[in-house]
Amino acid sequence: MPTRLPLVVRRCHTCAADRFRANSKFRVNAHHKLIDAWLLVLCTGCGETAKLTVFERMNVRSVRPALLDRLHVNDPGLTAELLQDPVVRRRNRIALDWDDAWRLDTGGPGHLDREVIDVSVRFAARIPVRPTRLVAEGCGPSRAEVERLRTEGRLVSAVRLNAGLSDDFTFTLKR
Numbered sequence: 001m002p003t004r005l006p007l008v009v010r011r012c013h014t015c016a017a018d019r020f021r022a023n024s025k026f027r028v029n030a031h032h033k034l035i036d037a038w039l040l041v042l043c044t045g046c047g048e049t050a051k052l053t054v055f056e057r058m059n060v061r062s063v064r065p066a067l068l069d070r071l072h073v074n075d076p077g078l079t080a081e082l083l084q085d086p087v088v089r090r091r092n093r094i095a096l097d098w099d100d101a102w103r104l105d106t107g108g109p110g111h112l113d114r115e116v117i118d119v120s121v122r123f124a125a126r127i128p129v130r131p132t133r134l135v136a137e138g139c140g141p142s143r144a145e146v147e148r149l150r151t152e153g154r155l156v157s158a159v160r161l162n163a164g165l166s167d168d169f170t171f172t173l174k175r
Contacts, residue, residue: 001102001103001105001124001125002080002101002102002124002125002127003100003101003102003103004101005021005022005024005079005080005083005101006083006096006097006098006101006127007019007020007021007044007096007097007099007101008020008021008022008041008052008083008094008095008096008097009094009095009096009097010041010050010092010093010094012043012045012046012048012050013048013050014043014046014048015043015045015046015048016045017043017044017045017046019043019044019045019097020041020042020043020044020050021041021042021044022039022040022041022079022083023040023041023042024074024075024076024079025039025040025074026038026039026040026054026071026072026074026078027040027051028068028071028072030060031057033059033060033061034057034058034059034060035055035057035058035059035060035063036053036055036056036057036058037053037054037055037056037071038051038052038053038054039051039052039054039079039082039083039088040052052082052088052092052094053088053091053092054071054082054088080125083096084096084125084126098127098128098129101127102125102127102129104134104137104138114175115174115175116172116173116174116175117139117172117173117175118170118171118172119135119138119170119171119172119173120168120169120170121134121168121169121170121171122168123166123167123168126166126167127166128164128165128166129164129165129166130161130162130163130164130165131157131159131160131161131162131165131169131171132146132147132150132161132162135155135161135171135173139173147162149173149174150162154173154174154175155171155172155173155174156171156172156174157169157170157171157172158170
């Protein structure tokens with residue numbers, strides 16, 4: 001589950017830092033029948049504000065009223081949605097840094113002493129993470145040990161375990 005919004009990977013023009021944090025503030029500007037909207041982000045180095053384009057020069061009537069309302073009230077949920085939107089990321093040429101922005105909830109340590117563990121992983125948000133990292137953090141072995149278990153066939157899943165994933169999956173671990 002997410003613990004905070006991810007950092008935005010983008011170069012700052014003022015101090016050359018490469019991370020920005022979203023503060024859930026939007027700027028909306030209307031030009032007669034056309035409207036622009038930006039998500040404001042702050043540089044983690046110097047605090048300079050940068051704008052990420054949500055949309056620009058759109059006809060006001062083509063923007064859903066509910067979306068406009070969410071922009072005007074600076075909805076934090078909308079910020080999270082827009083940061084994960086691939087169109088917004090591509091338009092602004094940004095990437096997301098999810099380090100320390102999520103936590104793993106294992107439901108308690110009672111499952112670790114069994115010989116065979118069947119696990120279902122559910123993501124509360126689309127956070128890209130390697131399944132081998134989740135197995136290491138949730139079940140205790142090092143990441144190298146998890147990789148060895150995978151190559152020996154004692155860690156089995158229908159998905160590729162050594163590539164980034166943000167969809168729900170299951171795996172079986174045989175000790």
